[in-house]
Amino acid sequence: MNKWIALTFALTLAVWAPGCREWTQEEDSDIHPGTVDTAAPAIPTTETTMAAGKTPAPEDLLHRRFALAGVDGREFTIEDRNLRPDIEFNEGFQITGRVCNRYRGPAELKDGRLYAENLASTMMMCINSELNELEQLFFAMLRAGADISLTDGGMTLSQGGRVLSYARADWVR
Numbered sequence: 001m002n003k004w005i006a007l008t009f010a011l012t013l014a015v016w017a018p019g020c021r022e023w024t025q026e027e028d029s030d031i032h033p034g035t036v037d038t039a040a041p042a043i044p045t046t047e048t049t050m051a052a053g054k055t056p057a058p059e060d061l062l063h064r065r066f067a068l069a070g071v072d073g074r075e076f077t078i079e080d081r082n083l084r085p086d087i088e089f090n091e092g093f094q095i096t097g098r099v100c101n102r103y104r105g106p107a108e109l110k111d112g113r114l115y116a117e118n119l120a121s122t123m124m125m126c127i128n129s130e131l132n133e134l135e136q137l138f139f140a141m142l143r144a145g146a147d148i149s150l151t152d153g154g155m156t157l158s159q160g161g162r163v164l165s166y167a168r169a170d171w172v173r
Contacts, residue, residue: 053149053156055112061089065097066155066166071134073163085134086169095119099135100126113145114157137162 054060068076068085078084087097095107095116105119119139126132141164146157154167 053151056109056148056150056155058089058093058109060150061109061155062091062093063170064089065169065171067169068134068164069154069167070165071163073165083131085131085138087166099138100124100128100131101135103139107142109148110145112147112149114142114148115145116142138164 065086065088070076076085083098085097085099087095089095089107093107093109094105096102096104101122101124103119103121105116107114107116109115119142121139126135141157141159141162144159146159146164149156154165156166157164
């Protein structure tokens, strides 16, 4: 049994360790005073998205992090801000983040749509049923291709009548 635990740990490190680092609340507030508090980010409205929305190029998203602010026009709230679903765009147009589970993998922008069909993800059971449903929606949207637009304060992903609104939550501004 111990060799399976060690193998699982080694594989997890191989997938997540390069370029990843957990941030603590103290680090966010003390070392990085320019960070955004994602406890209650504003929800980009449909009007804002339509008026200020812009189809991004990969370089518009590079090194940007967004925290989930709303689902289908309703504010998304979660008690522990460290568990807030997010998405981050990294070098080589790799995306990382979490919904219920952490995920990582290549993404592609094509004709104003964000695709990510081959994401690696931890496979833990989501105790929170809302996060479980949200995770399934998120991965389905990225497999099918989600319309993506940038707003003044965030980003929206939409597909099949569903809309995920994100507020900008870069580690450092």
